[in-house]
Amino acid sequence: MKELLSCVLLLIGILLLPWGSYAQEKDPEIDIEDSAEVFLEAYSDDFEEAFFEALKQKGIENYDRAINLLLECKRLDAENIVVDHELAKAYFANKNYNLARDYGVAALSAEPENLWYLNTLVSILEKQGSTLEALEMGMLSDNLQLQENLALIYYKKEQYEAALTILKKLKKTNFLDHLASKINDSIKKRDENRQKVSFSATVTNSSPATSTVVGYQGRIQGLIRTNNYMILKQVAAEALENFPSQPYFYYAQGYAFNKTGKYRDAIEVLEASLDYLVGDIALSNKIYEALAEAYNGINNSVKANMYLRKVKPGF
Incomplete structure (x- = not known):
């Protein structure tokens, strides 16, 4: 042993x-x-x-x-x-x-x-x-390496403003300057994407027909075809809010999470969809495949293979 x-x-x-x-x-x-x-x-x-x-x-x-x-x-x-x-x-x-x-x-x-x-x-x-700050651990303010690590973690979690707040308190180094530049670039891209999403939502919501189950399905299919994952997440969330028992909308949101590397979020929403699956084998296959992709994304091959075995061929 x-x-x-x-x-x-x-x-x-x-x-x-x-x-x-x-x-x-x-x-x-x-x-x-x-x-x-x-x-x-x-x-x-x-x-x-x-x-x-x-x-x-x-x-x-x-x-x-x-x-x-x-x-x-x-x-x-x-x-x-x-x-x-x-x-x-x-x-x-x-x-x-x-x-x-x-x-x-x-x-x-x-x-x-x-x-x-x-x-x-x-x-x-x-x-x-x-937050770590709320614990009031003395090491937080005393340990510069811990603060540097915390800034990096916030950056990887896309909590950019929190990361910048920490960096402003630290002595400048080449690494910290590079990290600050990466954070500012990410904030710029995020804000640009939000503007695109806001504009798209305004346009697509102008017609009542797009707010039906069929309307949402059409919008989602178009966003999947064009790989527009940021807007797909918003539209799928909106569809779920209006029609929470439609498994396809869970699949769409999980699909978007997978494509943007949010595997744990994908697992949560995709597994929730299983409660609403009734007899749609083709959709079931898509959800199982998406779950396998998500579990592979977090290096859990056991669960990934479990869901792949559920996929029924020919559909």
């Missing part, structure tokens, strides 16, 4: 190399991904077995089992910060946000410059409608 775990940890280390290179190159283009960062120098066989099985159970979304195993790891090694971080992620995935926050704070407090720990805690606090 120990040899197997060592191989897994080595593989995880290889997969995390882009973040390692961030520390040296500080490239703001690097994506923030879920991490199972593990560095264990000495551990008992019981700890090793429980930890390895916890990662496996979390990977197949059996979060209750994963949490119990991680708590056993915590009992065996109460000071292990990696376990705190894994518990934060497992509780977060299980939608127990208070416990997720507590373990996330413990991990970050122990290693305030760890980008992974910070990203996990920020994501948890977002779900609670809170």
